[in-house]
Amino acid sequence: MTSTAIRSPHAAAAIGAGLTALTLAACGGGADAETDAAVEASPTSGGAATFAVDSPFYGFDPNVTPAAQDARVLRQMFDSLLYLDADGELQPWLATEWSVSEDGLTYDFTLREDVTFWDDTPFDAEALCFNLDRIVDPDVGSIYAIGLVGPYDSCSVVEEFTAQVQMSAPFAPFLNNLTSPFLGMNSPTAAAEADPADYLIEPTGSGPFEFVSYTPQDRIELVRNEDYAWAPGNADHEGPAHLEELTFQIISDATVRMGSLRSGDVQGIGNVPETEIAAVEADTSLVVTAQQQSGAPYQLHLNADGIFADVAVRQAARAALDIDSAVEALYFGAYERAWGPLAPTTIGYDPAVENAFSFDADEAASLLESAGWVEGPDGVRTRDGEELTIRYIEGSPNREKRQDLATFFEANLEAVGFDVEVTFAATAELQTVLQEGEYDIAGLSLVAVDPNVLYQMYDPRFIPVPGQTGFNMSHTDEQSVTDLAAQSQQLTYGPERDAVVAELQADVVENARSIAIYVPTYTLATNGLTGLRFDAEGYPIFYDAYLTGN
């Protein structure tokens, strides 16, 4: 639905909270083949690569833009203070050391001393403070990064390469959020000189690829930063990037995008159509990689302020859905089915939710019977003269075939006696319906690296109301859930927090507050290009990539 990174073109990338580790999920033999190739061939330096994306960009000021599409480019141009390794542990990047005070309000950072931006401005404590202050400056108009710094209060330069950040309230996700491309470091010289609107389309960072030009609706061209010597520790090499030139081109039509990849016009594409994945895997010249998104998988949220107030009706609806068949039939194995409110690659994911329920139309029927909903003459159940009618809203255009899922589930639900009204609405109308609560079922997936996303989905503060978007689309307002969510946000990382997060996941599944359907997966295919990696949020990293001359 509305809200996430990949879903609508301008949609938010990682939502509010934090970032967490992801593992690389291979799709079929694709990623393995790529790994093998990387081991066998020694990287060649030079050459130009073009990567085709499916929708336009909004801008390239990490402090301002909210779009996941932009982040794929930002990651190549901007460095972050920290990064998350494959185990979800924080590792040094532009910051060499960091610490948090007991009360969670003061953060100390020691910075690398050899980093310069493309315009030769040195990166130091002053630059860090400039960036953080800039994010909260109303004139800059930050849309997304401002959420990542949470209750940021101030930043002070302690020494040339030591800075201290003050928060007005504890904010556990802050360090993880610092790994996001949206908190990449801008050159204070360039950012201060330019008007924010101009800087948005001509930014200056310190990353391995420098901005060259941007043609709206068409492409952004980058060139290798020859001075780059501060790659993060998980990179495969040091020094400048292998590729000399890197272009991101917009090719919105999936068929044309695939054709351009096959013909060699472009060396990589994002968003491989599900129907093409098998064909791409069979083609030995192409390599397909699938990266599961962390955060919340695609879920159907059951609005508890209505017919779904009764937990038995919610459980009945869930038992009625043949999720395995729907996911298999629509995505051809490209997406895995999901089980709980967190995607498997999210920190704190508890596999105990898997197989906790199953497709069982008979059970659905008996649950409804015992809740007083008896079958009427036309197959629709009624109780005290009221029909078992539900409104199912899904976004338009048909992102990731979510409308097809709706049609599939409509048949499932009607088979056990629900009367389902399905509506497909474009972003603006969808937002209105959601804010006014005029629905019983609504779909949502969220990109996030931190399980804090649970807090955003099940804390009553985030129930959408007119004029305010919110992700608590199940209208969950249970004190026990609210308490758990609050704890999970304030506890620091560790077993204690994991236990709370597991308890939350179990509660959501047990009470069928939302029904997890599939794990959104970013698919990418390459032709003659190898060495791509992914960051914790699933954004591709081109620093280690090189041409193999297919």
Add this chain to the structure above:
Amino acid sequence: MVHVVLTRLLAAVPTLLGVMVILFITLRLLPGDPTAAMLGGAEATPETIAALEAQFGLDRPVGEQFLMFMGDVLTLDLGTSYATRQPVGVMISQQIGHTLQLAGAAAVISAVAGIVLGSLAAIRRDGWLDAGIRVLSLVNTAMPSFWLGLLLIMAFAFGLGWFPATGTGSLAHLILPAVTLGLSAAGTVTRIVRNSVLEVLGENYVTALHAKGLRARTVVAVHVLRNAVIPTVTVVGIQLGALVAGSVIVETVFTRQGIGQTLVQAINGQDYPVIQGVVLVIAVIYVAINIVVDISYSAIDPRVRATVAR
């Protein structure tokens, strides 16, 4: 003549004003809220939302917003995009050239193809050539331009490798999109030309020309076509406006720069200033073309010229 042009220009003012009023009201009546679209679902504090609304004047009463908008338009300021934060005038001026180039090339293709095929069909009335051209023009009109575009890309870009599949800039980039857009409009032109040629062929003076012993080719090329072309000019003129609008789809298939793509993106994001700016520009183009078409009648047809002169 000057008088005619001035009258037409003055008449265009209320038309454009009407377009802007209807557009402004329609946009505000549609469900949804541009701030939510801007945020795209990102978590935002009420302060952030209020700051965004203040930045773009969305916190003012609607009446005031309309007056501000009209004032800006009169001073040729189309405002600032909510999404890209760029001045709308700059965004449009960067893109409009590509769209006009595409629509212009498509208009030439549809006019040439339409006049040639339509005349041939009329002259060979009820023959196999006529039947073939009529079927072809029907298929052409019925085939969605995105489908034709994909077929052309498959054949000439990926198959034969003659033209690039996507992008903007060179003549090579223009050919496939222009052919796609031009052919989808050529069907209508063909049918109009065929009908008007047939009509003229039945006129007494044509019989007279034949009776005078003029060669059939001369009769058609010099006398019939000149008369038959008048309704064609109207159609091509009106279609040029439609071609600007049709570029929305073709620009998307070929990922070409242009105001069509700009408009689609703006509609998805409820980017009011961009939608208003692009629609205003399209409306101006439409009106301008209509004026030019009206005036061109008198250049082509002495009968109209005589009326105008009176």
